[in-house]
Amino acid sequence: MTKKLGYSIMGIDPDKTVKASGKDLRISLKKTTEVCRELRGLKLEDAKEMLEDVVAEKRMIPFRQHKKKLGHHADKLRDYKWFAGGYPIKVAKRILGILKNAEGSAEYKGLDADKLKIIHASVDMGPKLRRFIPRGFGRSSPKYEQLTRVQLVLEEVSE
Numbered sequence: 001m002t003k004k005l006g007y008s009i010m011g012i013d014p015d016k017t018v019k020a021s022g023k024d025l026r027i028s029l030k031k032t033t034e035v036c037r038e039l040r041g042l043k044l045e046d047a048k049e050m051l052e053d054v055v056a057e058k059r060m061i062p063f064r065q066h067k068k069k070l071g072h073h074a075d076k077l078r079d080y081k082w083f084a085g086g087y088p089i090k091v092a093k094r095i096l097g098i099l100k101n102a103e104g105s106a107e108y109k110g111l112d113a114d115k116l117k118i119i120h121a122s123v124d125m126g127p128k129l130r131r132f133i134p135r136g137f138g139r140s141s142p143k144y145e146q147l148t149r150v151q152l153v154l155e156e157v158s159e
Contacts, residue, residue, distance in 0.1 A: 007151050009120045018109060018116070020102035022150040023096060026124045029148045030066035030090040035095060036121035036150065037064065044116040044154060048099055054092040060085040095150060102154050111156045120153035 007019055025032075035054075038061055039047050053059035067084035077085050103113050123139050126147030132140040 007120075007153065008122050008124075009151075009153050012119075012153065012155070014122050016111070016156045017119075018102050018106045018111065018154045020098050020105060020154075021083075022098045022148075024147045025094050025150065026145065027091045027094050027148050028088070029123060029125060029146055031086075031091045032061075032063075032095070032123045032148050032150060034061055034063050034066060035088055035091050036123050038062070039095070039118050039121045039152075042118055044099065044103060044118070046114060047118055049149050050098060051092040051096040051099070054087055055063050055096070061088055082091070095152075098150060098152055102152055106154065106156075115156045115158065116154040117157045118152060119155045120151065122151045124149040124151070 007021070035051075038050070042050065050059060054061060060073060062077050062080045062082035062085045063070055064082065066082075070084040070086060072083040073085050074083050077083060103116070106113055108117055127151045128149065129145040131143045131145075133143050134140050
């Protein structure tokens with residue numbers, strides 16, 4: 001029996017909104033949280049442009065919460081007035097795919113893709129992959145990999 005995964009946003013108009021999600025992605029939970037924080041409130045075209053710039057290493061994502069042991073980049077993050085940041089390329093590629101999926105769903109619904117705005121972007125922990133690494137003398141060590149779930153909701157706004 002599989003559990004149906006719902007969205008964490010309630011009370012949205014289904015005629016003006018589009019939902020898209022990525023389930024059990026092999027990407028960093030912490031980096032995904034930082035990227036989704038930057039995406040909230042952006043228009044679809046601006047978000048896609050930002051993620052493409054991150055993949056091309058032209059634009060950094062400021063890390064506000066998960067920033068321990070990160071190098072400071074004051075010259076590259078001057079616009080944000082933030083110092084810790086990075087280029088989460090793998091995360092940006094996955095979220096860009098989810099945004100393209102949402103854009104296709106919007107076109108199918110008859111919504112205008114130029115007026116779409118990200119109103120909800122959340123990240124949750126998925127299941128853990130549990131494995132074991134064989135060691136010497138008949139022992140083994142556990143190896144865990146945390147999977148990530150991403151939910152995006154876009155709404156058509158009138159300008």
